[in-house]
Amino acid sequence: MSDQPTVERNADTAPGSAAFSPLYQQIKALLLQGLDRGEWKPGEAIPSELELAARFQVSQGTVRKAIDELAAENLLLRRQGKGTFVATHHEAKVRFRFLRLTPDDAHSAVTGSRILDCRRMRAPADIAALLELRTGDTVVNVRRLLSFDESPTILDDIWLPGASFKGLTVELLAGNRSPLYALFESEFGVSMVRADEKIRAVAASETQAELLEIPVGHPLLHVERVSFTYGDRPMEVRRGTYLTERFHYRNSLN
């Protein structure tokens, strides 16, 4: 506990001065840094509010407000009586935030994953741009086919920055039974925290048609997702193609 971070109390900021940051925002930033550094791992508890208040030399209420915001953003999870925990993809709750395809009738689907491909290569220009890399930087490309109740439903084309995902192989993926993001967390220390998606309807190409066992030209839902870790750093581009005859993409507008 050697760190006594510098929190600026804005005592002298001129009224109407440009930069002004509330104390709790600074605490929030410090907590974010801790999460990013891996000081507290996914699933673990962070120190109690009182402990953090003591460490940062602020009141419990200020720490509370910082944690409130991180909890609202789903980075932390409060559990009364137990503590505050780092969110992890090893929980159904988190998982369904990212898995939006849902069966039309709420039956429990048996799911299967088949890895089609996993190779390292130089990033194409569009992928590089989305991942904020340089064209030609190494990336990992994974292609997989997900089935529900034995029928192929999702075709994923996934791109990851090579530097953060050394050692990602077909074998590792094939032996994996949890969601991909859970594996990224456990094996590579990469926590996905947020994602942006662009959705369109497209006609099935020949390869897509063959893999999904549908005619060429069949309408498919196409979802391009960019996922981010702490600090809004893009860490994955995922192009998903969904068959939506018996499934739909659910969304809530608030």
Place this chain on the structure above:
Amino acid sequence: MSDQPTVERNADTAPGSAAFSPLYQQIKALLLQGLDRGEWKPGEAIPSELELAARFQVSQGTVRKAIDELAAENLLLRRQGKGTFVATHHEAKVRFRFLRLTPDDAHSAVTGSRILDCRRMRAPADIAALLELRTGDTVVNVRRLLSFDESPTILDDIWLPGASFKGLTVELLAGNRSPLYALFESEFGVSMVRADEKIRAVAASETQAELLEIPVGHPLLHVERVSFTYGDRPMEVRRGTYLTERFHYRNSLN
């Protein structure tokens, strides 16, 4: 100001008793009732925190927490130095929460709306179920075609409970220049607050193809939306069909 609502202070609730509601949740419920009753209209300011605290006989902090939650749900809008306002669809910000189709290149699209149909009829079973009406209850059905830059892009099939939308006519719709939800607010006192959507890819039918000027079978994004007012009461079913060649549906996973 005759109302001194009964807030239960839970002083005597046995430890571990079933029902227990924090004070601020009760205040929140009271504010929600006020919004629902139309005590404060969209765009108007609600009373100040101190005033509400006095009215409800609680501290400012408790009122604040109630308002915080309503603001987080986008029912209220805080503006420092000015007050707290009832959210309204007459603002670009609110509008884009519900309009998710976005041009691929961020150009400013000229938009046009053509009302195809507007008639009152007996509710089909599926619509009735979604609107929580009885089959055969009166509903209003509106069909319209939205164009961007002169090219038809969105085909909407809209269903509204007849009881709440008396006097909705083609003429009224044709003369309208604002978003539909803004019109619902001003003309019928119905505020849409939240919506659920189910999205799929479908092949264009003959009618759809003709109106959207595309070949039959062309892939289209199909969005079924159910919109809710205060208290989670469904007030609209909207089946939208989108052309996604130059537009996409944007979404954020948090």
Place this chain on the structure above:
DNA sequence: CAGTGGTCTAGACCACGTG
């Protein structure tokens, strides 16, 4: 300058989980 929401504090007490 007055009034609004925003921040920060300190302390009391409640509800929950675990030992």
Place this chain on the structure above:
DNA sequence: ACGTGGTCTAGACCACTGC
């Protein structure tokens, strides 16, 4: 019985808006 987060209060002061 203890420690955790959750609620509620009261008061001081700050930042923004508009008269």
